[in-house]
Amino acid sequence: MTAPLLSVRDLRTHFMTRAGVAKAVDGVSFDLAAGEILGLVGESGSGKSVTGFSLLGLVDPPGRIVGGSIRFQGRELVGMPPAALRALRGRHLAMVFQDPQATLNPVLTIGAQMALAVQAHERASDRAALDRAAAVLARVGIPEAARRLSAYPHEFSGGMRQRVAIATALLHGPALIVADEPTTALDVSIQAQILAKMKALAAESGTALIWISHDLATVSSLADRVLVMYAGRIVESGPVGAVLRAPLHPYTRGLLDSLPAMATPGEKLRQIPGAAPSLLALPAGCAFAPRCPRADAACAAPPPEVAQGSRRAACHHPLEAAA
Amino acid sequence: MRILRLALRRLAASLPTLLLILMGMFLLLQLAPGDTVDALMAQMGGGDAALAEELRRFYGLDVGIAAQLWRYLTRLVTLDLGFSAIYGKPVATVILERLPPTILLMVSALSFAFFFGLVLGVLAARRVNRWPDTLISTLGLVFYATPSFWFGLMAIVLFSVYLQWLPAGGFYDITMGYTGIAAMLDIARHLVLPTLTLGLIFLAIYLRIMRASMLEVLSLDFVRTARAKGLTETRVVARHVLRNAMLPMVTLIGLQAGTMLGGSVVVESVFALPGLGRLAYESVVQRDLNTLLGIVFVSALLVIAINFVVDILYARLDPRISAES
Numbered sequence: 303m304t305a306p307l308l309s310v311r312d313l314r315t316h317f318m319t320r321a322g323v324a325k326a327v328d329g330v331s332f333d334l335a336a337g338e339i340l341g342l343v344g345e346s347g348s349g350k351s352v353t354g355f356s357l358l359g360l361v362d363p364p365g366r367i368v369g370g371s372i373r374f375q376g377r378e379l380v381g382m383p384p385a386a387l388r389a390l391r392g393r394h395l396a397m398v399f400q401d402p403q404a405t406l407n408p409v410l411t412i413g414a415q416m417a418l419a420v421q422a423h424e425r426a427s428d429r430a431a432l433d434r435a436a437a438v439l440a441r442v443g444i445p446e447a448a449r450r451l452s453a454y455p456h457e458f459s460g461g462m463r464q465r466v467a468i469a470t471a472l473l474h475g476p477a478l479i480v481a482d483e484p485t486t487a488l489d490v491s492i493q494a495q496i497l498a499k500m501k502a503l504a505a506e507s508g509t510a511l512i513w514i515s516h517d518l519a520t521v522s523s524l525a526d527r528v529l530v531m532y533a534g535r536i537v538e539s540g541p542v543g544a545v546l547r548a549p550l551h552p553y554t555r556g557l558l559d560s561l562p563a564m565a566t567p568g569e570k571l572r573q574i575p576g577a578a579p580s581l582l583a584l585p586a587g588c589a590f591a592p593r594c595p596r597a598d599a600a601c602a603a604p605p606p607e608v609a610q611g612s613r614r615a616a617c618h619h620p621l622e623a624a625a
Numbered sequence: 626m627r628i629l630r631l632a633l634r635r636l637a638a639s640l641p642t643l644l645l646i647l648m649g650m651f652l653l654l655q656l657a658p659g660d661t662v663d664a665l666m667a668q669m670g671g672g673d674a675a676l677a678e679e680l681r682r683f684y685g686l687d688v689g690i691a692a693q694l695w696r697y698l699t700r701l702v703t704l705d706l707g708f709s710a711i712y713g714k715p716v717a718t719v720i721l722e723r724l725p726p727t728i729l730l731m732v733s734a735l736s737f738a739f740f741f742g743l744v745l746g747v748l749a750a751r752r753v754n755r756w757p758d759t760l761i762s763t764l765g766l767v768f769y770a771t772p773s774f775w776f777g778l779m780a781i782v783l784f785s786v787y788l789q790w791l792p793a794g795g796f797y798d799i800t801m802g803y804t805g806i807a808a809m810l811d812i813a814r815h816l817v818l819p820t821l822t823l824g825l826i827f828l829a830i831y832l833r834i835m836r837a838s839m840l841e842v843l844s845l846d847f848v849r850t851a852r853a854k855g856l857t858e859t860r861v862v863a864r865h866v867l868r869n870a871m872l873p874m875v876t877l878i879g880l881q882a883g884t885m886l887g888g889s890v891v892v893e894s895v896f897a898l899p900g901l902g903r904l905a906y907e908s909v910v911q912r913d914l915n916t917l918l919g920i921v922f923v924s925a926l927l928v929i930a931i932n933f934v935v936d937i938l939y940a941r942l943d944p945r946i947s948a949e950s
């Protein structure tokens with residue numbers, strides 16, 4: 303077996319806020335093979351974005367990676383000198399961010415922003431950098447790409463802007479792209495287009511993808527494997543098909559039941575009752591216990607890890623997996 | 626040429642304001658006791674009523690206020706600012722002679738305040754809440770709180786009287802009879818202290834605005850994007866943050882052009898600079914209504930011109946502006 307492309311062990315990223323320490327990511331572990339597409343799902347505030355930021359070393363103060371290990375291409379990223387990490391970012395490890403309105407600089411042309419990304423890692427003339435940018439823009443499906451280089455972000459639609467962000471991530475042919483809900487703000491048909499494009503591009507270039515989303519349906523159409531995150535921890539992981547068919551963790555079950563596509567017609571959508579717990583004061587036992595239909599006294603203790611083949615769940619009373 | 630059109634529209638919108646200022650000023654000056662002729666006669670050591678009446682007719686002061694105002698405004702259309710009884714020359718000539726020191730002072734004080742405000746604001750924001758930030762912010766507060774005339778006087782005491790590095794006043798040294806480069810250097814030497822005195826308070830304002838706006842822009846999402854692309858911190862700041870962060874400062878230049886002109890009255894008095902500000906002060910004392918109105922007119926034009934340039938600059942820096950028009 304070759305070593306995985308990315309290996310995260312017990313990653314902990316905390317925010318030292320005035321109100322206390324918010325444990326946004328608290329003991330996350332997973333592996334990712336080269337070219338694999340991994341879905342990362344969970345409710346708002348479960349720590350998906352912070353996990354992504356941690357991988358690139360882009361956690362803003364007052365946040366900090368307080369422990370754990372991130373091995374990428376055989377190198378340890380936690381504690382790596384900033385200059386070495388910078389040389390990696392954008393070249394081998396790229397990220398596409400959540401909000402297409404805010405991720406492009408409003409006062410620079412698309413071309414200028416992409417050329418800066420090219421020149422961050424290569425000695426290229428402006429002309430050569432712009433040519434590269436145009437070529438990649440064309441690949442993500444922007445018509446008349448060369449002419450569009452001189453446009454400003456406000457002259458683009460949300461979908462176009464997100465394509466620009468994806469193109470920028472693809473510029474150096476990275477081994478891994480972290481895509482943080484890149485389609486959530488877009489309407490459904492554009493979402494589907496971008497999803498398909500992204501999948502094709504990743505397959506074509508052998509790029510591994512971590513696809514962050516709060517929407518299990520999106521992830522199911524894209525990913526090979528899925529991680530379900532709750533209150534800063536991974537509560538379930540496994541191949542997408544198996545997890546969606548028969549989840550082991552009651553939280554995953556809850557997420558599935560709240561999907562419109564899963565509801566029986568005429569019946570109300572079943573939302574998970576209650577709200578996500580405060581990250582400032584997480585219980586010692588299972589963080590999902592106050593909202594869990596299967597909870598009992600045992601759940602006040604930290605849940606054990608249940609393994610079923612390549613599947614994992616952290617629960618005292620996991621659901622039965624279908625045979 | 627959207628940008629130019631935008632600026633021209635703003636320019637046209639400022640014309641009614643200009644008219645209102647002139648009319649208001651004209652009426653306000655009528656409230657002051659005594660007129661030019663009174664001041665003139667006092668200068669001559671007195672005279673009889675017949676002479677006064679003769680003079681009033683000569684200077685057009687014998688008709689009603691409304692008629693005087695109308696006459697003034699109609700002549701203004703042809704850029705005729707009238708005649709100064711005190712200086713014995715056309716007002717336009719008097720003002721043109723006094724304009725260069727004021728414009729030089731404003732340009733140099735503005736450049737000084739803008740440049741150093743920018744640099745210090747960036748430095749403070751990059752070291753926020755650590756000692757360089759604390760030092761810069763405290764200095765800014767001190768500059769802001771110190772009255773400029775006091776600062777000017779202290780600077781004269783230290784640099785001119787005690788250290789004898791720089792001249793204490795005046796625009797150039799008449800006794801040396803410099804020409805060419807030497808004359809320019811001489812003027813520059815004379816402008817160092819006035820520039821510092823006028824510029825420091827604006828420096829303090831700019832640095833605080835720049836610091837705040839840097840911090841705001843640094844927290845925006847596109848900065849994280851820029852870092853994710855692997856740009857160095859220097860490039861992130863220079864290419865992505867600076868231009869956005871400068872926008873509030875550019876706006877401020879336009880808003881404060883008038884304040885700065887006002888400040889130059891004080892500074893010109895302290896440093897005996899023969900500029901517009903000093904001229905304004907002198908013509909108030911001498912009831913030289915025509916000159917005073919002319920100065921108001923030219924000052925307003927100056928402020929409008931600065932705002933015109935600022936509008937163009939702003940639209941160039943922020944592409945979203947020109948798109949909206």
Ligand SMILES: Nc1ncnc2c1ncn2[C@@H]1O[C@H](COP(=O)(O)OP(=O)(O)OP(=O)(O)O)[C@@H](O)[C@H]1O
Binds near residue numbers: 346
């Ligand atoms: N700058 C910050 N200061 C303090 N706490 C923060 C900060 N950024 C994130 N957090 C904490 O981290 C938690 C997880 O945030 P994160 O953005 O990772 O959620 P998410 O799963 O991406 O949610 P969403 O679906 O809304 O994007 C937040 O609930 C918050 O408590």
Ligand code: SF4
Binds near residue numbers: 552553588605
């Ligand atoms: S450990 Fe208990 S509370 Fe937590 S998910 Fe499992 S059954 Fe529910």
Ligand SMILES: [Mg+2]
Binds near residue numbers: 350351400482
């Ligand atoms: Mg998020």
